[in-house]
Amino acid sequence: MNLLKDIQSRKKLNRKSLAVLIDPDKVEDPNSILNLIALAKECYVDFFFVGGSLLTQDNFQPIVKLLKEKCDIPVILFPGNNMQISNSADAILFLSLISGRNPDFLIGQHVNAAPLLKRSNLEVIPTGYLLINSENNSAASYMSNTVPIPADKYSIASSTALAGEYLGMGMIYLDAGSGAKECITPKMIRKVSETITVPLIVGGGIRSGTSANESLKAGADIIVIGNAIEKNPNLMIEVSEKIYDFNKTLNIH
Ligand SMILES: CC(C)=CCC/C(C)=C/CC/C(C)=C/CC/C(C)=C/COP(=O)(O)OP(=O)(O)O
Ligand SMILES: O=P(O)(O)OC[C@@H](O)CO
Numbered sequence: 458m459n460l461l462k463d464i465q466s467r468k469k470l471n472r473k474s475l476a477v478l479i480d481p482d483k484v485e486d487p488n489s490i491l492n493l494i495a496l497a498k499e500c501y502v503d504f505f506f507v508g509g510s511l512l513t514q515d516n517f518q519p520i521v522k523l524l525k526e527k528c529d530i531p532v533i534l535f536p537g538n539n540m541q542i543s544n545s546a547d548a549i550l551f552l553s554l555i556s557g558r559n560p561d562f563l564i565g566q567h568v569n570a571a572p573l574l575k576r577s578n579l580e581v582i583p584t585g586y587l588l589i590n591s592e593n594n595s596a597a598s599y600m601s602n603t604v605p606i607p608a609d610k611y612s613i614a615s616s617t618a619l620a621g622e623y624l625g626m627g628m629i630y631l632d633a634g635s636g637a638k639e640c641i642t643p644k645m646i647r648k649v650s651e652t653i654t655v656p657l658i659v660g661g662g663i664r665s666g667t668s669a670n671e672s673l674k675a676g677a678d679i680i681v682i683g684n685a686i687e688k689n690p691n692l693m694i695e696v697s698e699k700i701y702d703f704n705k706t707l708n709i710h
């Protein structure tokens with residue numbers, strides 16, 4: 458399995474995907490996600506992302522193992538730091554926080570993680586990570602000690618994403634921050650997606666089928682939903698129907 462190649466070929470076909478984010482700190486008992494896993498299978502969710510800005514409990518490894526045991530949905534680590542590595546997952550987003558200017562999140566965490574990743578079987582996916590301003594300071598922005606790009610500074614975001622692509626990053630991730638009041642605007646997604654050629658992941662504050670649909674229409678290739686699905690797992694059904702409708706028009710089987 459080569460997930461990046463798979464994601465690139467989906468993009469070529471303009472085929473959209475849904476990633477469900479599991480933040481281990483929000484899960485009290487790993488077994489409590491069994492229903493979520495069952496629903497994700499029914500909804501043909503494309504990926505599970507697992508990670509958090511800060512992990513204070515010991516359930517990260519058990520959650521990754523449980524996901525792998527109970528379903529075939531690829532599990533991609535979305536690490537807040539270099540401690541969030543599990544050999545049981547399929548891949549890791551090797552995030553470099555290019556919207557910020559904190560060397561530790563641009564290259565420092567990566568140096569610590571690299572030898573562990575070399576010994577693992579994880580697919581390492583170099584990903585340019587951009588935090589876009591939301592009204593509230595996000596946990597990711599606080600923990601990384603970086604200032605997000607203002608939500609209406611389209612050329613700064615597009616140029617940053619393009620620089621990431623030119624540096625060889627295989628994907629770009631635009632994040633308004635988990636639980637953001639406002640998700641990334643369609644205009645911002647459009648400007649960035651028109652500038653880059655690599656797959657675009659968009660997340661943070663997506664809470665309805667409508668905003669999911671708008672993000673996809675504006676050019677997101679993968680949308681990520683965490684908080685809203687934790688609160689209302691049935692949103693997964695609504696969003697996956699939107700993705701199904703979107704992909705159906707492409708006439709691929
Ligand atoms: C390459 C390796 C090993 C690590 C990269 C480390 C980097 C650059 C991280 C980027 C900055 C960061 C702290 C990202 C966190 C992203 C994430 C997993 C968010 C999930 O949501 P939370 O931020 O935990 O939100 P809540 O406030 O809802 O808990
Ligand atoms: O939890 P939400 O707001 O859906 O955000 C998902 C993810 O993009 C956060 O890093």
Ligand SMILES: [Mg+2]
Nearest residue numbers: 480482509510
């Ligand atoms: Mg968290």
